[in-house]
Amino acid sequence: MSATQHVASTLQNAVIIKHYTLAFLTRDQNGCNEVLLGMKKRGFGAGKWNGFGGKVEPSDPTVADAAAREMTEEANITVHGSDMQDKGTLVFTFTGKPEVMHVHVYQVTKYSGIPTETEEMRPQWYQYSAIPYSSMWSDDKYWLPSLLEGHKIIGQFDFDSDEAKIHHYVLDTIEH
Numbered sequence: 001m002s003a004t005q006h007v008a009s010t011l012q013n014a015v016i017i018k019h020y021t022l023a024f025l026t027r028d029q030n031g032c033n034e035v036l037l038g039m040k041k042r043g044f045g046a047g048k049w050n051g052f053g054g055k056v057e058p059s060d061p062t063v064a065d066a067a068a069r070e071m072t073e074e075a076n077i078t079v080h081g082s083d084m085q086d087k088g089t090l091v092f093t094f095t096g097k098p099e100v101m102h103v104h105v106y107q108v109t110k111y112s113g114i115p116t117e118t119e120e121m122r123p124q125w126y127q128y129s130a131i132p133y134s135s136m137w138s139d140d141k142y143w144l145p146s147l148l149e150g151h152k153i154i155g156q157f158d159f160d161s162d163e164a165k166i167h168h169y170v171l172d173t174i175e176h
């Protein structure tokens, strides 16, 4: 079974699915590629660098609009859902938790405003060669490099109940 089939089967058999967004803003800075990460200041994933995102709300017209809303709320910049490029799907499970997290992953390059700190996130630009993987979710090092190389990713990471150790994962990288 491919990773993509494994993910589809997990989502089909899940009793509770919660939908989230995760978006990476990237720019070319004098010929050097950079990605905006945010230090999560509170809640789930606090103390880790991450892209921007959160729960999809019933009031969001589309999932891409939810991703844009979260980026605006967390980094004080304006981005539009129509500029969100679909970069794939990540599924997370945690031992002992019935719900499956379905994370819709995006990349965006168009924005206006200057990223500034909010109650939830402290944003900072990172060169691709200096991404702080040791201070990020432990799955990110498996798929973020492929995403930043321009590929789409479909993966599932099964964490222990401590939300730290991955006991199983599958990942497909779709060459672009």
Ligand SMILES: Nc1nc2c([nH]c(=O)n2[C@H]2C[C@H](O)[C@@H](COP(=O)(O)OP(=O)(O)OP(=O)(O)O)O2)c(=O)[nH]1
Pocket (backbone or CB within 6 Å): 020, 021, 022, 023, 042, 043, 044, 045, 050, 051, 052, 053, 054, 055, 056, 092, 101, 103, 137, 138, 139, 140
């Ligand atoms: N890079 C990465 N991101 C992850 C992982 N797991 C995980 O939930 N995320 C992302 C998905 C979401 O963008 C974010 C979790 O959403 P959240 O709890 O902050 O949602 P929210 O802002 O709506 O929550 P709230 O605090 O406002 O209630 O973390 C992971 O393993 N790696």
